[in-house]
């Protein structure tokens with residue numbers, strides 16, 4: 001495979017040391033930061049909002065911040081995240097009454113836009129908005145929690161999404177989120193993903209003998225993906 005981006009999900013980071021965790025994982029070779037926003041309504045869990053994204057920017061984080069909105073409704077928070085410095089904003093189509101409008105809000109604000117597909121949500125939501133999409137995010141767990149197991153049917157869905165992206169001729173990233181580990185990333189990459197969210201696989205595998213704590217696991221994820 002050519003592209004391979006590792007996007008650590010800070011959901012599994014030590015929140016009390018968030019700035020240092022983000023700094024360390026980027027210094028370990030991660031390509032971007034995946035920022036999971038949960039509202040205890042669209043998903044049964046609560047995390048953090050735009051002020052935390054802004055705080056990371058103020059701390060000095062310049063890397064791409066990939067905001068995964070698991071919130072309903074979506075539109076009111078888009079402006080907050082644009083102001084907070086988000087580079088990519090993705091949302092679940094079920095959570096927006098006007099998907100085309102939500103995508104336009106993100107794009108007009110200067111960020112990349114994407115749709116996120118739960119395991120049982122059909123890719124048909126892409127049909128009439130492909131020209132506004134910069135990223136397709138395939139959930140390989142039901143959203144709400146880190147540390148869940150990869151749902152194998154996501155592989156077929158990745159292949160389907162890859163075919164749609166290639167047919168579009170556009171530069172659209174195909175991201176996968178949930179249960180990505182060193183021992184399954186090769187198969188996931190072979191199914192067409194180029195951007196890999198990994199939360200527990202990274203933050204639960206800190207090594208004190210690595211210069212930045214996460215060097216070994218980021219290197220192993222990339223090396224396995226490259227075998228696809």
Ligand SMILES: O=C(CO)[C@H](O)[C@H](O)COP(=O)(O)O
Nearest residue numbers: 143144146147178179199200
């Ligand atoms: O969106 C998410 C959960 O809803 C997270 O990004 C995802 O679960 C990452 O965690 P892990 O790699 O541990 O599965």
Ligand SMILES: [Fe+2]
Nearest residue numbers: 036068177197
């Ligand atoms: Fe996520």
